[in-house]
Each structure stands twice: as structure tokens, then as C-alpha cells.
Amino acid sequence: MFFVSCGDSSQKGEAPDTPQKGTIRISVDESFKPVIEEQLQVYHSSFPNTNIIASYKSEAACFRDLQSDSTRMIIVAKGLTEKEEDAYKARLEFKPVYGVLAFDAIAVVVNRDAKDSVFTIAALKDILSGRHKLTAVMDGRNATSTVRYLQDSLLKGASFGANVVAAENSEKVIDIVSGNPDVIGFVGMSWVGDLYDPKQLAYRNKIRLALVQCISCEDKEEFAKPSQSTITYGQYPLARPLFYILKENTNRLGTGFMNFMSLERGQLIFRRAFLAPAKMGFMSRKGNIKNAD
DSSP states (O other): OOOOOOOOGGGGTSOOOBTTBEEEEEEEEGGGHHHHHHHHHHHHHHSTTEEEEEEEEOHHHHHHHHTSSSEEEEEESOOOOHHHHHHHHHHHSSOOEEEEEEEEEEEEEEETTOSOOEEOHHHHHHHHHTSSOOEEEESOSSSOHHHHHHHHHTSTTOOOOTTEEEOSSHHHHHHHHHTOTTEEEEEEGGGTOOTTOHHHHHHHTTEEEOEEEOTTSSSTTOEEOOOHHHHHTTOSTTEEEEEEEEOOSSSOHHHHHHHHHHSHHHHHHHHHTTOEESSOOOOOOOOOOOOOO
16 A cells, blocks of 8 residues: 555645634545535534535545545545554554444335335345346445445355446436336435435335345344334344544544534434434433422
């Protein structure tokens, strides 16, 4: 791995950015685009002198960007290995910080006229491996977090079948599924789970979220759709973390945005987008209020 400097603008004679002002670039896994766009919109409105330029791309491309001088932060579905941490420290003189912001899921989506919308884990393995000839569509054959997760978690590293095809991005996956009852699609829940988003509600009129077998439930005949609740309580089996990886060792704009997403306002945005916040638990509690006599 080849690294360059961390892009410190103060070394170029410019004032360094801060959490309240300046411009930086970040790279974001495309499957998280809708919720990160919401985070950026609120952050920019709160701090109008900031400009966080987000590029949405595959997970592998995000990690390549992290090596560059221009990219300060990436938002992906996995953290750093110990070997990767040591490699960054050797070249940057500090280790990037990383952590989980929320929990997302890979939604299995089918056409509203599809014959089947209930899948066991074994059935999904058969589809992805090619033993079942139903066409499976995802956001790229290589390098995306969706592809990596399904290959690692369901196929245990085995190759996809010839029936697995690539779409350009998550939106294209939804378009293909909505127009074809004979395909099954895999997309990040961030694209189809927000019941307040008119665009996503329009998607939901064209597709159905499939039920997937709950492998952690005592009753193996129990099935779950991806939702904030089923992710939180471990009922939906295709849940995954949403990580930030930040290449800063001082309080700069990247740190400010990371703190924003980690604290109450940012966590509420994840919650409102129907993901499961990782940093703060917004639980309702019963209480008894007694009159003071």
C-alpha cells in the first residue's frame, strides 16, 4: 500500500479546516447514500461555512480513496484489520480512528407479482451459488459491500453462480426488480427502508421486501423483514454495521462530522431513516409520576 500525506492544508499555507468551517472530501459506500445525504444536509445547515464533498462508490474504491491525499474519511461496512492499522501508522505516524455508527441491513427485494417472497437461508444460498436458476441482481459483481457481505456470510467465500448479475448501482437494482417478476434483488436498507421518504415510498409501491428466515430465533419457522426493530433484536439475519474510518489526529472538520453522527442529532437521523443507531439507545421507559402532597 502506498500512502501520501494526510492533506493538511496548513502545510500549504492555508488555514486548516475546523468542525465549523472548511472543505474536505469523503468517500461513502453507495449503499448508504440516502442516509448519509440526510446527515450532510443537516450538518451543512447547522454549519453553513462547511463543505463536505461526498463521493459515492463501491467499498473497495472507498478504501483505495483512503490512501489518497484528498480523502479524509470513508463510510463503509467494515473497519480496519490490525495489519491495516499498522500500515497506516507507519506512513501517517498515527492510526486512523474508526467505529460503528449504526446498523443497516441488506434487504432482499422482489417484484410485487413475484411468486415467492419468503426465503430460507438455504434457499438464498442456492440462488447465489447458482443451484437455483432464479436471476439475482446486486449493485455490482465485485468490490461492493453487498457483494462482499453475501459472499462472506452466506457463501463462505465460494463463487457466485452464473445467474448472479450486476446492476450499475442500488437504484438500478430496484428498477430491474420493479420491472421483472422473475428476479430477486439485494440492496442496502437505506434505499428502501425510510417510510418518510417519498421516493422510497414510490419504490415500495413497485417492489416487496422479502421475508428471510430468522436463524437466531428458537422457532426456525420464524421469518422477518428488514426493519429497525428486527435489526435491533437480531431477528433479521442480513444485518451489517455502518463504519466510519477517519484519517485525522486533531479536531478538524472530519472529526466534527464524525462527532455529529455519533451524538444525539446524528443518531436520531439514523433512527428516523429506520436504521438501528449504534451509539445511543432511544428506548421508551415507563415511569410513575406521583403528586407531591
